[in-house]
Amino acid sequence: MNSISVQSFGGKAQPQFDTQAYWSTRRYKSWVVFLTSTKGTGRNKTQRSHVMYVRASNSQIAIATAKRNTFLTGRLSGHCRLATPTDLGCVASTPREAA
Numbered sequence: 001m002n003s004i005s006v007q008s009f010g011g012k013a014q015p016q017f018d019t020q021a022y023w024s025t026r027r028y029k030s031w032v033v034f035l036t037s038t039k040g041t042g043r044n045k046t047q048r049s050h051v052m053y054v055r056a057s058n059s060q061i062a063i064a065t066a067k068r069n070t071f072l073t074g075r076l077s078g079h080c081r082l083a084t085p086t087d088l089g090c091v092a093s094t095p096r097e098a099a
Helices: 019-023 059-068
Strands: 004-009 012-017 029-039 046-056 075-082
Touching: 019 075, 029 059, 046 059, 059 075
Parallel strands: none
Antiparallel strands: 004 012, 029 046, 029 075
């Protein structure tokens, strides 16, 4: 399954999550898609960026879905990565002691 190891960082234990192993067994994955919009040329060139969270079976579909559902206009480029537990809102907790 997925492996979580603990490493020390700044005096606190930080869990390291194996994202590839976790998502490898699931058909639909959660992707963090970074989109960039470019308008204009030369000195008048402007860029805007937007981050979206998309559920899709592969990265190409995730980027295409994000491009269809963004508010950005102009030439769109994008790249993505698999979502980690932190991206999805998970927080670390300490286990309770048995009473």
